Amino acid sequence: MKKAILIVQCPDQKGIVAHVSDFLYKYQGNILEVDQHVDEEIGMFFMRAAWELESFGLEKDAIGPTFEKEVAGKFRMKFDLYFNFPKPRMAIFVSKLSHCLFDILSRVYSGQFDVDIPLVISNHLDLKEVVTAFHVPFFHIPVDKSNKKDAEKQQIALLEQNNIDFIVLARYMQILSSDFINHYPNQVINIHHSFLPAFVGAKPYHAAYERGVKIIGATAHYVTEELDAGPIIEQEVARVRHHNTPADLVQIGQDVEKVVLSKAIKYHLERKVLAYRNKTIIFY
Amino acid sequence: MKKAILIVQCPDQKGIVAHVSDFLYKYQGNILEVDQHVDEEIGMFFMRAAWELESFGLEKDAIGPTFEKEVAGKFRMKFDLYFNFPKPRMAIFVSKLSHCLFDILSRVYSGQFDVDIPLVISNHLDLKEVVTAFHVPFFHIPVDKSNKKDAEKQQIALLEQNNIDFIVLARYMQILSSDFINHYPNQVINIHHSFLPAFVGAKPYHAAYERGVKIIGATAHYVTEELDAGPIIEQEVARVRHHNTPADLVQIGQDVEKVVLSKAIKYHLERKVLAYRNKTIIFY
């Protein structure tokens, strides 16, 4: 089914829901989902509406300009319009760990994710065989202190050649430069292996073990310039006990990581995530 | 803050959201919450809207008739209108176990529940002291096979004298007659101490122990004629292990029961529960 998704954001005031729903009704949109949220603290209104395109009274290209003229202009709205065709194009960055990669590829295989994966990029060769077994092109771009800038240039070139819409860091163990991140604002999803904001940075499972926590977690977030501090998309936790070693925590945590990352990808793919003020609204 | 809550239900068709939100906009309603749900299987549309009454352009008594005339009539809508004043009046039925009762009373004490409790009814005297310590009138109505009909007559008389809106069975260990239940359709909330539909009936923790389950649960539901088979409002679970005895399960389960029951009461109080087809829509 071909559908359109409208994401709206504006200062809160009376009549917004009425005007947006009048617009969809006027052109005979068959609404699939509508969700709204008001952030009372800052007086902002957010809305997401999805509707079927078939039998809708406006051509795909006319929807944006018409909505701008008839509704958005009156309410100082910022809005984005998405369509579920062509399929979004996702790049995956990995290092050596396979659990998140496998989980994503198996969901694509089974049809759970409606996405194209034109390429996987890695700074190591370890996962090449896995990726190619799934018939996905694999690019090896080694990264070290001396060549980081260069490596990112190569990565960006590949991403642009392949018209990549968003990037998933599936336990990619390199920190991206601000430059890279600014190319893809709120389009780079990372999985961090702790329950943020606890245990920012390297070796969070070891830090969790040292602190003696009874629950560990994982956090999927959009990457921003500050390390592990971007808008949180999804989190999940698992219980651990005193007899669990750091190696146990790594293993228990991996089951959480892969589920959290896949949920975040799913929300992102369905345009259910609105990032603002370093937080996210998730319309699930 | 004085507010109105509108619950709408009708066959799904285009324009419903537009018409309802136009109505609220026309009379300058400051919308607090709007949620909708379409059951695709049966083609039914459900909506809940809450708005501030202050500065709303219709008097309290005029809202229903005006909405009927301007909107509901056109869409064959069934609708209900609620106001958060005066406070809803809740009766509690208990037997001997105190954990759910305490939890409810402590939430009323701390202001978490905006509700009046004109009375507690019990078939035993055990909890009289607790109830009176909270300055709530306690009525002892013993129930056995021979006097059940009579006992229910007394109960209903008390409920009617006290203008009770809804009833919470906080581990009340008697089965209510169909007659009683039909007096209060979707207004009697029960907590069953299992993860329904598993372990219907008496002694569910013992049955769970016998079956060797690894997780136990509790279920809050509206009471219907069929035992433990009414619309489920909320469920929650807790993990158990092989060394837990039936007595442990009872204790672990009580923590789940009280949380589940209190959530169900909260949803009911805020009119966030719509029961239909023996299920519930929960707009939380």
Next chain:
Amino acid sequence: MKKAILIVQCPDQKGIVAHVSDFLYKYQGNILEVDQHVDEEIGMFFMRAAWELESFGLEKDAIGPTFEKEVAGKFRMKFDLYFNFPKPRMAIFVSKLSHCLFDILSRVYSGQFDVDIPLVISNHLDLKEVVTAFHVPFFHIPVDKSNKKDAEKQQIALLEQNNIDFIVLARYMQILSSDFINHYPNQVINIHHSFLPAFVGAKPYHAAYERGVKIIGATAHYVTEELDAGPIIEQEVARVRHHNTPADLVQIGQDVEKVVLSKAIKYHLERKVLAYRNKTIIFY
């Protein structure tokens, strides 16, 4: 590290722990794990001990007879002795769904499961490509009403030729005969896509949807003659909401299924599961 695992079961009485630990101390066993459980209801004692074999004072083959003579005989103990070498040999049965299969194979790939998989058997061809991509032999044995007995004969022949220790039904959608099951008592692990004992049998997600539950689950259990009624090894749940369709439940549930099944396999591989009286003791 080479290790031995001793599982003991006997009527409860004083001195059992003392005698078993004296035995391990006498032969200089470096104990890795000891766990015990008493079922008070039936007066039975259960124990699991794991220790390093290197520097142990008895040859591998002498441990059983010596333990029998010095300890087990005195306490009417039944005991089993396992070693983590050679690796256990696991067969996987699948039908068309890939999520559990992928999850297991990816854990073997990453070294999380210390197991050999000599073969995968399926009644369909759909997953052949996946399996062979992991370099695991795939056998297609179609099953229908007319050839069931024959098909099982072929399956058992393959299992015996390959010295299979235990079998995982990774969403294998055929019911095994009593005959088959009796070949592998407590050695066939199934994943059922409901929170047993709720929703036994076919289409549990649809049944859960119809009943309007707020939480769904999955159950890993040993297969016995009665359908979905064998000893439960592990269960887990996930929250669902009124807007989730049966198709959503299937998808949400698959994430639960794969985690539950993998935990059950892990417990089984480490000999941490004791099945008795249609329940399990899990020493994790």
Next chain:
Amino acid sequence: MKKAILIVQCPDQKGIVAHVSDFLYKYQGNILEVDQHVDEEIGMFFMRAAWELESFGLEKDAIGPTFEKEVAGKFRMKFDLYFNFPKPRMAIFVSKLSHCLFDILSRVYSGQFDVDIPLVISNHLDLKEVVTAFHVPFFHIPVDKSNKKDAEKQQIALLEQNNIDFIVLARYMQILSSDFINHYPNQVINIHHSFLPAFVGAKPYHAAYERGVKIIGATAHYVTEELDAGPIIEQEVARVRHHNTPADLVQIGQDVEKVVLSKAIKYHLERKVLAYRNKTIIFY
């Protein structure tokens, strides 16, 4: 049932379990629970054993000296011996919030906690009525910057007069001095309203809201000199969404706090908690 609990801690070596269980067997102890743990990182062994005193071959007072002579001395063991009689004596400190207090009192009422509560101390008068309704003496000791030292002197005097064994800070909003804490090492249990180590200090729910986390939590821990940094006894979490205000988080969190604190009290009462290296071993 009268029982003894032995907690043992020593450098790990072969034969410890054998010697301790031989000791209990020799004097005909009916073992109820035995658990052990080895911290491989630091080579330390920990053990907890509980047994019935009736028919045990040593008088209550002779157990410690005999165990010292026959076992502990040989292994450089530190050990503690506890009995479940007389009942432990617990003091509760509160400020204005009632949810944890109610939860504890209702568990004592229903017999879930086998404990005496000789007094509740508060820096406010708000909860006096609740406490006295439960027939527990209430002491009001106001605290401000100028009188803190004096107030603690009064508190300690009351605790000592009442032979208090341990103290529960049930949302007591004052920081105790090092002096006070050193009087009660690992005997002061606090509930912190965040998932530590995230959101140390004041207003953690507001900090969690600002950070946009998807899950909040609560942590029960022993109080040490460093704020919110003592050994963690128990943690639990709850899911929150973008529409939850800080006030919602407070309310959702309170349900978690009371469950976590009560579990920690229960573990402590049953001597199932061993604190060392700023962590805890929990033998549940």
